Amino acid sequence: MAQDPDIQTRIAETVVLLRAKLGVRDKTLEASIRKAKRRLPRRVYKQALILARAEAMASHPKLRLVLDNPKLIKASDVVQEHLGSINLADRRWGWFLGLLGGLAFNMLALTTLLLVFLWWRGLI
Numbered sequence: 309m310a311q312d313p314d315i316q317t318r319i320a321e322t323v324v325l326l327r328a329k330l331g332v333r334d335k336t337l338e339a340s341i342r343k344a345k346r347r348l349p350r351r352v353y354k355q356a357l358i359l360a361r362a363e364a365m366a367s368h369p370k371l372r373l374v375l376d377n378p379k380l381i382k383a384s385d386v387v388q389e390h391l392g393s394i395n396l397a398d399r400r401w402g403w404f405l406g407l408l409g410g411l412a413f414n415m416l417a418l419t420t421l422l423l424v425f426l427w428w429r430g431l432i
Contacts, residue, residue, distance in 0.1 A: 315366045315377060318384040319359055325391040337363045352390045355383040 319337050326332045326340045330347055334340040338360040345353060362380050365371040426432045 315362065315372075315375065315380050315384075318381065318388070319363050319366065322356070322359060322384060322387055322391070325388060329391045329394045329396065336360075349390065352387055355386040358383040359387065 323335075323337050323340055326337075326344055330344045332340040332344045334343060337356070341348075341353070341356045341360050348356065359380060362375055365375055423432065
C-alpha cells in the first residue's frame with residue numbers, strides 16, 4: 309500500500325517533466341506522450357506508454373491493486389532519467405546554429421547561381 313500513491317506521484321512528475329523539457333501542454337500523461345512521440349527515443353516512448361496505460365488504473369482504488377509496481381517504477385525511472393538529461397540551452401543553441409548554417413548555405417548557393425548566370429550571359 310505504501311507504493312500506491314508513489315505511482316501516481318511518479319506519473320505526475322513525468323507529466324511535469326514533459327511540460328518543462330519538451331513543452332507539451334496536456335493534463336494527462338497519455339495525451340502528453342502522444343504529442344511528444346517523435347521527440348522521444350523508441351525505448352523511452354515504450355516505457356512512457358506503459359506508464360500512460362497504468363495512469364487510469366492508478367486512480368481507481370481496486371484496479372490499483374493489479375498494477376505491476378516494480379515494472380511501473382522502472383518505466384518511470386527510465387522516462388524521468390531521459391527527460392532529466394535534456395539540456396534546454398543546448399537544444400536552443402543547436403536550433404539556432406542549424407538555422408544559421410542553413411542560411412549560410414542558401415546565401416552561398418544564391419551567390420554561386422548568380423555568378424554562373426552572369427558568366428553565362430557574358431557579363432563577367
